[in-house]
Amino acid sequence: MKTITVNGNVIDWFQGMTVTDVLRIMNYTFRMLVIKIDGQLVPKDSYTTTVIPVGAEVYVIHLISGG
């Protein structure tokens, strides 16, 4: 089975999988996110077009107001 890791969780990978797909699969509906794939920052405007390679380590960081 081909997989990726999202915030430490192992999930199945498929050909053409995008950042948007990952957010949907993980049920992440946060407003303000910072996303890294294998250490590389993914710009906000390319979540729908950025394809995730098999075996990737994906970090989805969720930011909430208050300080």
Place this chain on the structure above:
Amino acid sequence: MNFEKELYSAHDPEQLKIWQAATVGIAGAGGLGSNIAFALARSGIGRLIIADYDAVSPSNLNRQQYFIDQIGMLKVLALQINLKRIGGKTRISIHPLRVTPENLSVVFREAGILIEAFDLDEQKQMLMEAWMSQYPTRPYIGASGLAGVGGNELITTQAFGNVYIIGDGLSEAKPPFSPLAPRVGVVANMQANLCLELLLKGRS
């Protein structure tokens, strides 16, 4: 009496040496930033670089390290004065400005670690993205989810490579949940605590 020696007499001398050689950036001087600065200055950090564009207002005094006679003063200036009153030798470099991706490298170029102490989520996102793209090897300690009361057991540190996020990841500061002194202070002190730990691990 050598005050400096007395001040740090309980510190481990080897650890103190590492902290005194460090420069740490703090982006924001509100509830998080002013408390982080106090914790790090008292710990003996060599130099703090602090940026904030705002002035002290009465509603800040419910959780921030300012005083009634400082209302209207620039926060960075008031904080510099208050930190100096501790009496240690920490150098306090202040920048009364709004941090942007464009001025980040001017303000925080010499910071081995950046601590995010902003209020708004958009600002947190902007800073994290800018730091990660300009200084990918330097640690970043952010905060997310700290409003309200209780829930001590929910506050954690998440590590994403060398980016760390402290908070409960849930509690947004919007009515009826406001940032209150104890919980903001907990997160601020956890940020400062992690900073000292990372410095000892030589990861800055």
